[in-house]
Amino acid sequence: MTRSGILLVFYFFFYLLIQVMLFKNLVVFNTAFCFLYVAFILFLPIEINVVALMVIGFFTGFLVDIFYDSLGVHASALVTISYLRNYWLGVITPQGGYDANSTPTLEANGAQWFFVYTIPMILLHHIILFLVEAGGFQSFGYTSLKILFSVLFTMMVLVLLQLLTGERRRI
Amino acid sequence: MNRLLRFFYEYRAFFTFLVLELICAWMIVQNNQYQSASYFNSSNRLAANIIGFSNGVREYFSLRDINKELANENAILRTKLEQRNQSIYSLEVHEIKDPAIINRYEYASAKVVNNTTSFFKNYITINKGSDAGIKPGMAAISSVGAVGKVKSVSQHYSVLISLLNIDEHVSSVIKRTQNFGTVQWDGNDPRFASLLYIPRHVQLLTGDTVVTSGYNAVFPEGILVGIIRESSLKEEAPFHDIKIELAQDFTKLAFVDIVKSNLKNEKDSLELKTIGDPK
Numbered sequence: 001m002t003r004s005g006i007l008l009v010f011y012f013f014f015y016l017l018i019q020v021m022l023f024k025n026l027v028v029f030n031t032a033f034c035f036l037y038v039a040f041i042l043f044l045p046i047e048i049n050v051v052a053l054m055v056i057g058f059f060t061g062f063l064v065d066i067f068y069d070s071l072g073v074h075a076s077a078l079v080t081i082s083y084l085r086n087y088w089l090g091v092i093t094p095q096g097g098y099d100a101n102s103t104p105t106l107e108a109n110g111a112q113w114f115f116v117y118t119i120p121m122i123l124l125h126h127i128i129l130f131l132v133e134a135g136g137f138q139s140f141g142y143t144s145l146k147i148l149f150s151v152l153f154t155m156m157v158l159v160l161l162q163l164l165t166g167e168r169r170r171i
Numbered sequence: 172m173n174r175l176l177r178f179f180y181e182y183r184a185f186f187t188f189l190v191l192e193l194i195c196a197w198m199i200v201q202n203n204q205y206q207s208a209s210y211f212n213s214s215n216r217l218a219a220n221i222i223g224f225s226n227g228v229r230e231y232f233s234l235r236d237i238n239k240e241l242a243n244e245n246a247i248l249r250t251k252l253e254q255r256n257q258s259i260y261s262l263e264v265h266e267i268k269d270p271a272i273i274n275r276y277e278y279a280s281a282k283v284v285n286n287t288t289s290f291f292k293n294y295i296t297i298n299k300g301s302d303a304g305i306k307p308g309m310a311a312i313s314s315v316g317a318v319g320k321v322k323s324v325s326q327h328y329s330v331l332i333s334l335l336n337i338d339e340h341v342s343s344v345i346k347r348t349q350n351f352g353t354v355q356w357d358g359n360d361p362r363f364a365s366l367l368y369i370p371r372h373v374q375l376l377t378g379d380t381v382v383t384s385g386y387n388a389v390f391p392e393g394i395l396v397g398i399i400r401e402s403s404l405k406e407e408a409p410f411h412d413i414k415i416e417l418a419q420d421f422t423k424l425a426f427v428d429i430v431k432s433n434l435k436n437e438k439d440s441l442e443l444k445t446i447g448d449p450k
Binding site: 134 | 183184185187188191192194195196197198199201202212213215218221222224225229287288289290291292294296330337357358359360361
């Protein structure tokens with residue numbers, strides 16, 4: 001197993017545990033949730049096979065579901081994200097393409113690209129998640145409020161974590 | 172055949188996507204069924220241990236409140252016992268001599284290790300399971316009011332459907348007028364729920380207490396559910412719109428009592444025989 005492989009396994013447990021032990025208890029005003037585990041799928045290497053990505057996404061979502069007692073809800077949202085991720089990466093390829101063996105992170109591609117990449121993905125994830133969880137469009141106003149604030153919250157934590165764990169520091 | 176296989180291979184990403192989403196949809200439907208004997212939820216041992224650890228850390232911040240609540244409950248129970256003793260002393264009780272009636276309900280206390288209030292379907296995990304005699308379908312109450320029903324159990328843990336779950340209905344009665352209806356949560360505010368099916372001729376007062384009716388044999392009769400805070404009556408509407416404030420603050424739930432209803436089987440089988448399957 002290579003160094004990056006070990007790192008991926010570490011990230012997997014890191015995101016899963018921090019999600020179910022910390023962010024599960026951290027809901028602001030009953031509306032803003034943080035679903036940081038999406039970042040695990042978003043920051044996997046760019047060249048990863050889409051089928052493998054979906055299986056990983058399903059598995060991750062399934063484990064999160066066990067802790068949230070919502071079997072299938074997180075898994076379905078995460079599988080959709082995994083399916084669309086590589087297409088979306090292809091659409092927003094920066095000039096000159098991606099570096100070989102790189103991961104789609106903030107410091108590799110710059111802030112503007114990073115937001116274009118993550119915000120639609122996280123928005124889509126949250127939309128699917130909350131609509132499936134509510135079982136349809138009942139009390140849609142409240143659901144959209146939840147979606148909006150949760151995207152803000154998740155994005156905030158995501159960016160903070162990216163700034164903290166950046167390997168190449170710009171001085 | 173060859174072309175078909177090639178077609179599948181060409182679009183393998185899409186088909187994998189489809190298959191995985193179908194599995195998810197199947198799981199969601201399965202999980203929505205009341206009283207499923209599911210292994211993949213927070214009652215399984217590893218998940219419950221991890222959640223229990225994180226709860227153990229959180230618990231230190233609320234120890235003071237929990238202690239106060241338990242002491243209060245003790246005091247109330249002691250008063251009640253004394254009142255009961257005094258009243259029985261002077262009365263001659265003829266009616267209830269059957270021990271099966273007297274021991275209708277048994278209680279098992281359990282600690283809450285996991286609880287959410289902010290989803291549409293909230294569940295509570297507690298640290299007692301089939302070892303303590305808990306079975307799916309039993310009621311959970313706290314010192315102040317109704318909490319929920321047991322959904323599934325493992326050996327040492329159980330998952331309850333919280334009252335804060337849009338699929339949960341509790342048969343209830345307004346204590347003052349004795350009209351019965353159904354309490355259901357609407358998914359928004361964890362402090363309030365709705366009381367449905369109270370017909371329009373009933374004169375309501377703000378502050379009326381709503382208690383469980385005991386009709387479905389899950390909850391004992393007379394467990395406090397909440398207090399009416401707002402009610403309105405639209406023209407032409409057959410029922411009142413009633414908002415009740417729940418007696419139990421679900422954001423602070425620490426201990427619950429599981430109610431084992433010993434006569435439930437007898438009541439259910441009698442009803443099944445005469446009325447037929449309710450579903």
